[in-house]
Amino acid sequence: xxxxxxQDTLHHALQNVMxxxxxxxxVPILSGIKLTAHAGGLSLSSSNTHMMIQYELSLEDGKLExxxxxxxxxxxxxxxxxxxxxxxxQVTLEVTEHLILTIRAGSSVYRLCGMDPLDFPxxxxxxxSLRFAIPSPLLHKVIKQVVFAVSASEHRPVLTGVSxxxxxxxxxxxxxTDGIRFAxxxxxxxxxxxxxxxxxxxxxxxxxxxxxxxLGEQGTTEVALGESWxxxxxxxxxVYSALIEGTYxxxxxxxxxxxxTEVLVHAEDLIQAIERVTLLADKSHLLRxxxxxxxxxxxxxxxxxxxxxxxxxxxxxxxxxIDISFNGKYMRDILRxxxxxxxxxxxxxxxxxxxxxxxxxxxxxxxLTPIRTQ
Amino acid sequence: xxxxxxQDTLHHALQNVMxxxxxxxxVPILSGIKLTAHAGGLSLSSSNTHMMIQYELSLEDGKLExxxxxxxxxxxxxxxxxxxxxxxxQVTLEVTEHLILTIRAGSSVYRLCGMDPLDFPxxxxxxxSLRFAIPSPLLHKVIKQVVFAVSASEHRPVLTGVSxxxxxxxxxxxxxTDGIRFAxxxxxxxxxxxxxxxxxxxxxxxxxxxxxxxLGEQGTTEVALGESWxxxxxxxxxVYSALIEGTYxxxxxxxxxxxxTEVLVHAEDLIQAIERVTLLADKSHLLRxxxxxxxxxxxxxxxxxxxxxxxxxxxxxxxxxIDISFNGKYMRDILRxxxxxxxxxxxxxxxxxxxxxxxxxxxxxxxLTPIRTQ
Numbered sequence: 139x140x141x142x143x144x145q146d147t148l149h150h151a152l153q154n155v156m157x158x159x160x161x162x163x164x165v166p167i168l169s170g171i172k173l174t175a176h177a178g179g180l181s182l183s184s185s186n187t188h189m190m191i192q193y194e195l196s197l198e199d200g201k202l203e204x205x206x207x208x209x210x211x212x213x214x215x216x217x218x219x220x221x222x223x224x225x226x227x228q229v230t231l232e233v234t235e236h237l238i239l240t241i242r243a244g245s246s247v248y249r250l251c252g253m254d255p256l257d258f259p260x261x262x263x264x265x266x267s268l269r270f271a272i273p274s275p276l277l278h279k280v281i282k283q284v285v286f287a288v289s290a291s292e293h294r295p296v297l298t299g300v301s302x303x304x305x306x307x308x309x310x311x312x313x314x315t316d317g318i319r320f321a322x323x324x325x326x327x328x329x330x331x332x333x334x335x336x337x338x339x340x341x342x343x344x345x346x347x348x349x350x351x352x353l354g355e356q357g358t359t360e361v362a363l364g365e366s367w368x369x370x371x372x373x374x375x376x377v378y379s380a381l382i383e384g385t386y387x388x389x390x391x392x393x394x395x396x397x398x399t400e401v402l403v404h405a406e407d408l409i410q411a412i413e414r415v416t417l418l419a420d421k422s423h424l425l426r427x428x429x430x431x432x433x434x435x436x437x438x439x440x441x442x443x444x445x446x447x448x449x450x451x452x453x454x455x456x457x458x459x460i461d462i463s464f465n466g467k468y469m470r471d472i473l474r475x476x477x478x479x480x481x482x483x484x485x486x487x488x489x490x491x492x493x494x495x496x497x498x499x500x501x502x503x504x505x506l507t508p509i510r511t512q
Numbered sequence: 513x514x515x516x517x518x519q520d521t522l523h524h525a526l527q528n529v530m531x532x533x534x535x536x537x538x539v540p541i542l543s544g545i546k547l548t549a550h551a552g553g554l555s556l557s558s559s560n561t562h563m564m565i566q567y568e569l570s571l572e573d574g575k576l577e578x579x580x581x582x583x584x585x586x587x588x589x590x591x592x593x594x595x596x597x598x599x600x601x602q603v604t605l606e607v608t609e610h611l612i613l614t615i616r617a618g619s620s621v622y623r624l625c626g627m628d629p630l631d632f633p634x635x636x637x638x639x640x641s642l643r644f645a646i647p648s649p650l651l652h653k654v655i656k657q658v659v660f661a662v663s664a665s666e667h668r669p670v671l672t673g674v675s676x677x678x679x680x681x682x683x684x685x686x687x688x689t690d691g692i693r694f695a696x697x698x699x700x701x702x703x704x705x706x707x708x709x710x711x712x713x714x715x716x717x718x719x720x721x722x723x724x725x726x727l728g729e730q731g732t733t734e735v736a737l738g739e740s741w742x743x744x745x746x747x748x749x750x751v752y753s754a755l756i757e758g759t760y761x762x763x764x765x766x767x768x769x770x771x772x773t774e775v776l777v778h779a780e781d782l783i784q785a786i787e788r789v790t791l792l793a794d795k796s797h798l799l800r801x802x803x804x805x806x807x808x809x810x811x812x813x814x815x816x817x818x819x820x821x822x823x824x825x826x827x828x829x830x831x832x833x834i835d836i837s838f839n840g841k842y843m844r845d846i847l848r849x850x851x852x853x854x855x856x857x858x859x860x861x862x863x864x865x866x867x868x869x870x871x872x873x874x875x876x877x878x879x880l881t882p883i884r885t886q
Contacts, residue, residue: 216791216817238818246788250818296762414597414620417590444612444624492870 139175139208140232144201145243147226151182151193152218153199154375157347160186170211171218172237172258173231175204184214185259189344190378192261205232209255212239220248241505262378266362268335270327274355274372280312281349283323283475283502288342289316296384299339302363303386313389314342319468320392320491320505321475339386340368344379351375392505393493397484399457401429402497403450405473405481411436411448413475416466416474418446424509425466429459438466453480462488463511469494472504513549513582514606518575519598519617525556525567526592528749531721533588534560544585545592546632547605547613549578558588558635563718564752566635579606583629586613594622625862638743640736642709644684644701648729648746654686655723657697657849657876662716663690663713670758673713676737677760687763688716693842694766694879695849713740713760718753724750766879767867771858773831775803776871777824779847779855785810785822786847790840792820798883803833812840827854836862837885843868846878 152171160168163186172183195202196299210233217239221229224242232247234240241248281300289297301313310327314320348370352359359372370377411434416423419438426437432452439445462485473481478496485492494504526545534542537560548555553570569576584607591613595603600618608614608623615622655674663671675687684701688694719753722744726733733746744751785808790797793812800811813819836859845854852870859866868878 204633213817217789222790223791225788245785246820246822248792248818248820251816404841410599411619414594414599417593417597418622442625443587444622446620446622448620450619 139173139210140205140230141180142203142205142230143180143195145169145227145229147195147199147201148229149218149221149224150309151180151195151374152214152221153366154193154351155182155184155191156218157350157420158184158186158189158191158377161215163187167211167253167257168259169213169215170253170258170373171214172209172211172255174209175207176256177204177207179204183258185260187488188341188380189259190259190345192376192378193400194374194376196374198412210237210239211253211255211258212250214222216250217241220246220250235284241482261376262367264362264364264367266364266369267405268363268374271358271360272325272327274352274357274359276325276360277359277370278352278355279477280323280325281345281352283477284314284321285310285342285345285349286317286471286475287314287316287321287504291316296339296382296386298343299341299382301337301339301386302368303337304335313386315389315392315505317386319472320389321472322389322392322503324501335363337386338363338368339382339384340379341382344377348377348379352376392487392491393503394484394490396456397486397493399429399460399485400455401434401452401460401485402454403434403452403481403483403484405476405478407450408434408481409470409473411450412466412470415446415448416470418444419466422512423465423467424463425469426461426463426511428461429455431455431459436466457485460485460488462492463509464506465509468506474508476502476504478502513584514579514632515546515549515554515602516577516579516602516604517554517569519595519601519603521569521573521575523592523595523598525554525569525593525748528567528590528725529556529558530588530592531724532558532560532563532565532751535589537561540603540810541585541627541631541734542633543587543589544582544627544632546585546629548583548629549581551578551581553578557632557635562754563721564633564635565597566733566750566752568748568750577882582607584611584613584625585627585632589626591615592752594620594624623734636741636749638736638738638741640738640743642737643735645732645734646699646701648726648731648733650699651733651735651744652723652726652729653851654697655719655726657851658686658688658695659716659719659723660803660845660849661688661690661693661695661878665690670713670756672717673715673756673760675711675760676742677711678709689761689763689766689879691706692839692881693846694763695846696763696766696877698875709737711760712737712742712754713758713823714753715756718751722751722753725751746764766865767790767877768858768860768864771831771860771867773834773859774829775808775826775834775857775859776828777808777826777855777857779850779852781824782808782855783844783847785824786840786844789820789822790844792818792839796883797839797841798885799843800835800837800885802835803829805829805833810840831859834859834862836866837883838880839883842880846880850878851874852876 184191224243229243237252311324362369388477415436437447476496480497556567598617603617611626685698736743769804789810811821854871
């Protein structure tokens with residue numbers, strides 16, 4: 139193979155595929171990027187044990203020239219640093235000897251030892267049971283709204299993922315929970331195969347990487363959900379995510395039916411107040427929240443260090459006063475992810491889950507389990 | 513004590529004194545900041561086992577009000593975060609109970625458990641044998657030019673510091689070496705007690721912190737060098753650095769007397785080339801440098817990964833061609849610290865130390881020991 143490409147185009151492509159490279163993988167070839175020069179352009183592929191990324195650089199925008207076709211796998215970290223530090227606007231990549239890639243950029247000549255492209259894992263077939271298209275900014279927002287709530291512990295692997303389900307109304311729904319907090323986002327999507335779709339669970343860390351790739355994208359993402367893989371195609375890039383096996387817990391009765399207190403707050407005011415008060419919270423980020431009329435008082439303390447109290451005024455309240463304790467950091471994360479200027483907190487007594495809902499947005503719901511205190 | 517101060521003034525003062533706080537010190541009081549409200553203003557002090565910082569907030573600029581005098585020590589990290597996150601332009605600090613500091617900012621009320629200020633170490637007496645003033649930008653530059661060359665190993669503690677000496681001409685000189693590389697900077701200073709001054713060694717890490725405090729300062733720094741302490745006063749802040757005991761090695765014969773080859777280069781070109789070539793250098797950053805007429809060729813290789821060669825043109829050369837190997841990262845650090853557009857490399861054979869000198873600047877000198885290769 140022999141190709142010539144502009145440095146910025148190649149650098150951008152490499153930045154995208156680097157997200158699926160395993161730098162310290164026991165399988166050496168997975169520390170590499172597969173380059174395939176074909177008549178239509180250059181494919182760059184990376185793979186780890188749970189995610190693959192393929193980036194297509196096409197000839198169309200004139201920033202790439204294919205001088206001869208072929209394929210090689212080269213160490214990802216070295217290739218990406220070499221291109222990043224290239225002094226030249228134009229970089230040529232050429233397989234000059236068996237499994238040797240020669241890179242020329244300015245007055246630098248690098249020769250990288252490559253690996254056999256036949257040993258690189260192939261991209262999986264999706265056999266999708268469901269295909270749909272979603273605006274990329276919406277997919278980005280949906281991921282950001284739920285993915286923070288996945289479990290960080292591998293104790294129950296299925297909870298490290300986001301569950302994708304169809305609800306009774308046939309609408310697509312994304313769920314995440316770590317047992318303490320729960321996030322749910324329902325979307326209106328034109329789904330062409332809603333019958334027979336079994337819920338799937340996508341690893342949270344893959345969705346986080348996908349969200350980074352989607353940031354700032356304005357187009358549409360094509361999604362194909364199969365039995366073992368979910369595939370996302372947006373612009374030049376395709377992301378293949380393995381799915382997590384196992385049955386996701388039922389969440390039908392998570393949301394308390396009849397709250398006894400509802401409090402409407404300016405989300406940013408409450409976020410800022412929580413951040414100040416959790417400065418003096420203990421390791422479990424325990425924060426006490428109690429109301430007196432329209433006044434909210436937040437308090438926290440750390441033994442031997444000190445305590446803090448802060449007051450803010452809510453916008454509206456119905457029901458009785460409430461006195462409840464919860465993890466302040468978790469509540470702040472929920473309010474941030476809700477991404478709404480005003481938010482309603484619904485309480486059903488001091489020991490029942492708190493239901494947090496962006497104002498005028500019944501598509502998004504969060505639950506936070508309170509902390510039982512003396 | 514009871515004081516009221518603007519948030520930005522207090523935040524800036526705390527940022528300065530935080531540099532000498534030991535967050536995980538076995539002596540609890542050293543994790544604190546001592547606040548002393550006196551008739552003229554507020555003193556903030558911090559101390560670790562090798563450095564102390566004192567910051568004076570004066571009443572003069574109207575951003576501070578002393579309502580009653582007194583003193584307390586409070587946990588530095590908490591106080592600094594509380595002030596940083598304060599929503600209010602005005603912050604009040606008040607000792608409300610025995611060893612309790614109440615901080616009011618906006619609608620937040622914090623109560624921090626303090627410690628007895630009598631237990632806090634006092635600032636040392638300098639008993640200086642030498643006092644002088646130096647423009648702060650010059651002191652900043654001098655530190656940056658030499659401090660990178662101190663040893664990172666505690667094996668010979670004296671080499672972790674920068675030696676301050678008077679040379680034969682009575683000029684002040686700063687030296688640092690880790691045995692492989694050596695940096696020397698001589699300054700013209702109006703020194704009022706040059707007779708009887710014994711060289712001292714200031715810890716490199718303290719000078720790094722001092723350099724951060726000096727960054728952007730335009731005034732003058734007053735320096736007092738004593739037997740056990742060096743004191744630097746610039747603007748509102750005083751830095752007390754403990755000295756390292758022990759005799760600094762003699763460096764008189766470090767610089768080879770009669771170079772056989774001299775090469776004049778554009779420093780930035782060589783820095784960039786070294787950075788690209790060391791991408792494929794081994795763990796010792798081994799880089800080969802050889803000349804053919806006015807052409808410099810840099811090469812490096814890592815077993816099983818690949819190799820690289822790069823060429824650049826020097827500006828001027830005298831003497832024979834040279835073929836030598838050295839630590840590329842060390843050479844880059846030297847060229848960066850020299851902070852000069854053009855630099856002369858002087859060689860005395862492939863096994864002798866390389867002498868690096870900024871063009872037209874005999875006050876600054878660097879030595880790098882080459883690596884012996886087959």
